[in-house]
Amino acid sequence: MQRVALTVNGTRHEVELEPRELLVYVLRDRLGLTGTNVGCDTSSCGSCTVLLDGESVKSCTVLGVQADGTTVTTIEGVAGADGTLHPVQQAFHEHHALQCGYCTPGMVMAAISLIESGHASSEEEIRTGLEGNLCRCTGYHNIVKAVQAAAGAPA
């Protein structure tokens, strides 16, 4: 077991981890943050995307021990304290960019990162930027529209 300290959604946590534990299970099982979903076991689907020190990562490809000393933002941490949705969450709502909702937390986190990094300036850029996040319900049409709207990109 290894002692690891990480800050998640502004709260510092210290946890004892097995070296093999994936960050996504640290978040879900040890910290009770079940908003981050697990959709595959091959790092293909992106359902588990979180921000690690501000950059989007698939939390199934990061070991918990690698997150020692980092700052993590999950889907639970992006809305305002008063419940105001993050602009990307709000855009997903307004554009009907989610159906079953399972890919949504990862998709929102990936979109936030894409917009913040300045890579959401066109439909093509958004589609390429979200390549690592699979959705089976929406055909991506409304997800792309939502990200365009949140990014202020021309629709």
Next chain:
Amino acid sequence: MSATETTKYVGAPILRREDRPLLTGVGTYVDNISLPGTAYMVVVRSPYAHARIRGINLDAARAAEGVIAAFSGAELRDDWKAPMPCAWPVTPDMKSPEHFPLAVEEACYQGDGVAVVLAESRALAKDAAELVEIDYEPLDAAVDVWESSQDGSTRAHQSLESNVSYVWKLETDDVAAAFDAADVVVKRRYYQPRLIPNAMEPRAVAARLEPNGDVTLWSTTQIPHILRALAAATLGFSEAKLRVIAPDVGGGFGSKVDVYAEELLVLALTRRLRRPVKWVEERSEGYVATIHGRDFVTEMEFAATKDGTITAVRANVTAAMGAYLQLVTPGIPLLGAWIYSGPYAIPNYSFTCTGVFTNTTPTDAYRGAGRPEATFVIERTIDALAAELGMDRIELRRKNFIKEFPAQIASGLTIDSGDFEGALDKLLEHLDLDGVRSEQKARRDRGDVTQLGVGFSTYTEMCGLAPSRILGAIGFGAGGWESATVRALPTGSVQVVTGTSPHGQGHETAWAQIAADQLGYAIEEVEVVHGDTSIAPYGLDTYGSRSLPVGAVALHLAGERVIEKAREIVAHQLEVSGDDLEFAGGAFTVKGSPDRTMHIKEIAWAAFAAHNLPDGMDPYLEATATYDPSNFSWPGGAHAAVVEVDTETGDARLVRYVAVDDVGAVVNPLIVEGQVHGGVTQGIATALYEEGVYDDEGNLMTPNLINYLVPSAAELPSFELDRVEARSPNHPLGAKGVGETGTIASAPAVINAVVDALSHLGVTDVQMPASPERVWRAIEEARQ
């Protein structure tokens, strides 16, 4: 909703109330449920497609750290009071090998469960599962559906004489004569690739024994009601003591319309261990453990006159069942059996299906279920017929369209409504076909590497499952009705209880729109509950595009009963005749006396207080209704795909997709469009990307999301959608199903476009999925 009623919510793009919890990470997916003292179950699965189980040694697993228990199939055999259920014996002599949640003597597909290990954590359970020692004697495997259908082929089950489960036939009298008399006959053979549904939420099951001996089961299921009844029967539970909850469910597409081994195992082990048990599927595990779709070979023939009148259709389907008959496996091909004439008036009709066992994951419902397979061969073959006749593809379709409704079709069903020509006209308006054709010609003239093609698909389908009497007549084990309860609560809100079980379709929003308009409440005052057999006791759940055209109709009928009961109360209290009362916007008003009025909220309180009700009336303003449809729901439409094909690499890429659908009246256009986007995408994926492939020994060669190509945003364009509206005449909402239309229509449009892009090179067919290799080979073969 009749045209005279005012509507403020129905038809409007109301934003979904489901969204907020899902967007903020507080959804209640099964794996998010944490029950103290849980034993985590791992299923040990056969690595062989076909093997005799000579022995299982669980000693090392049982001795491993954190292990609570481990069982072989033989040790649990007596827990099953009946084999796993198949609800649709399609013929009286259908063969169905006994199927238990764990195999006992013979493993019949790669992934067939043979043992379980339960431990204090999922990691420890997985560690211990590695220690299970199984002595297998590998057997030859039946894999290819066509080969396995032949006499003398390798048998998928030792206990069966042949792999043929059933032969099912529907034929009108004069088919052979119509083919003999035809000027032109086209015959084509197609393969529908095996598909792996890949709902984004893998399956998960948890159960808890309650203090009173009841058992609560949480499952990622589309069918909590059906599951409850059939799980109780399989396990010998009292149904009354089993509660099934489908909480937030992360997509299904048919793959969660089943009674799965893991659900039964978790229930049996919860009872045995007297502690909660949980199983969560890993994605790659799901590739073998969750049902697959399609895997059909179809021979399709059209007979026609020289002028392009199609006179007969003959379809001969050989359909893979996989290793066992799951809940609806044998019936899936038959959900298309009546519509191999598509939207066309074809007087002579023949359909035969042979269901064949193979040593592969069982097949069952995947979005469209039987109707994409039908539509694909119809729409590919009508293009082939057009080429044979030298006719324009669009004009050939138009010439054969059914134009008047209701239309009895040769297979015996009645298409009650449609507007196939209107949809096609509108499609052509959006498409700018002349522009596409001129760009195509320019590229051909220049000899461009990247060629352009356009393909069409005009379709109808039968959904809204289903009239109970018809289901009975075709051997299905249950009915097709749906139920709803509407409660006008005493303090001014409404609770709607529905028997449907949404998993992304937005029923909470759409049902609230309907009830709020009907009863005159604000939409925020209407709550919709579902997916829990203890609060929604009756229902037949969600699949087959049934929820709106069946379930929401039950809601509407229950609402009418609430209004009629309220009317009686008002008539009693105001001392007028019920006929003298008008109901609008939530208020009853005495005709001609606008000041004599009672709002339904007041009536709800009065019904609750029960101080002054008509003699003999039950207190409380609540009503339940069921709706059993008199016909299937018949959406239809016209779709077009435009593709670019790189003639050097074979890469085919969709550049435009235009869809014009008739789904009857629309309750929420946002949700309808979302259904079409997603449905179309799954059909495009079938056409271009997805295929479950087994090797000759029955090893799944596409065992995960790396090898099986679920498309991402980068592979797709934005879609261009429009609608025509031919209301369903069957019920007051006028709505038709929309969940499957896109998947049914889109694959042939895309393949027709790929073939069109290459037709000048002599290419006449490309098998699905049109991978770069397949396209490149088709070009090379045409050149030779």
